[in-house]
Amino acid sequence: MFFLHQGYSLVPVKTVQLGEAATLTCALPIKEFGSITVHWYKQSAGDGLKLIVTLSKSAPPEYSPEFSRKRFNVENANNVCNLTVLKTVQEDEGIYHCGIAEWMYPIQWSETYLSVKGNTQMTSNYTVVQWPTVLDPLHPGESVTLQCSIISVFDKATCSEDLSVFWFRAESNKSHPNIIYTHGNTHDECENRSETQKRCVYRFSKNVSSSDAGTYYCAVDICGEILFGNGTALKLGMIFH
Incomplete structure (x- = not known):
């Protein structure tokens, strides 16, 4: 485990x-x-x-x-x-x-x-990229879009239909994260980067509130194994009344 x-x-x-x-x-x-x-x-x-x-x-x-x-x-x-x-x-x-x-x-x-x-595809053919590493401080009510890219390398480049993408939010004071969104087998866009490489992009958008600070992780289920990004830290700016 x-x-x-x-x-x-x-x-x-x-x-x-x-x-x-x-x-x-x-x-x-x-x-x-x-x-x-x-x-x-x-x-x-x-x-x-x-x-x-x-x-x-x-x-x-x-x-x-x-x-x-x-x-x-x-x-x-x-x-x-x-x-x-x-x-x-x-x-x-x-x-x-x-x-x-x-x-x-x-x-x-x-x-x-x-x-x-149970799938014979190799996860080594995939890379999970999250960016930016840290977002500029936001204020409650503003909109933010988190992005996760899955880059696949095959003789015939393709985004596998077996991909399932989850978004988690983790706070340092909690023992378990909250699952906030699942993409299932859908993606926002795919593009051929070369004859052997393809990239699929998954985005998650929301209007932030004062309780939304934390680190957001894109976790991808590929061929029965889990790959994950390094996380995107969402910081909230100071609130003045």
Whole structure:
């Protein structure tokens, strides 16, 4: 298991071979399990959260119709809740969210990206570029556009249809980043840079608020592996009233 960026405790990535079992873990509070309920969700590129299963001590696991218990298994032991994909297929790839609900407390979240390897293309043929490294200070209400370029090198240059691009925002005072946008398999533009090289550009635009400062990472799922940019730091200027 590795992380999207070493500078923060970001979303961990678990990589398995196609057809293997994959077990994702979620740390539980050190207290009686009977006082909490655990929800597991899956999020694919371009999609919202889809509930997989709900687990509590007072009832057997409740699986959503889309996620059969023949393919998924959930159990808790030693203050850890495990979700196991019994035999992975390519469609299992995505971000898995664990939500811990306690009475009178906010839901606690943790995430893991499950990467399913099975494609024969080589990620060494790709480069992920983010720029500028630091944006000039902005003020709330101003618009900003973040840009991420994927450069591919092949005998016949192409932007793979298997690309999935995610944008994360990380703050130094948070243990996990927020996923803010997914491109799915769409890009803004592609161009041939040479006979063997092609570049596809992915952009994310938003009007900033006072809480939007942080480092924004472009993470790209290529052929079952994760490549990521160095991040773009978004700084907000001083606000005068």
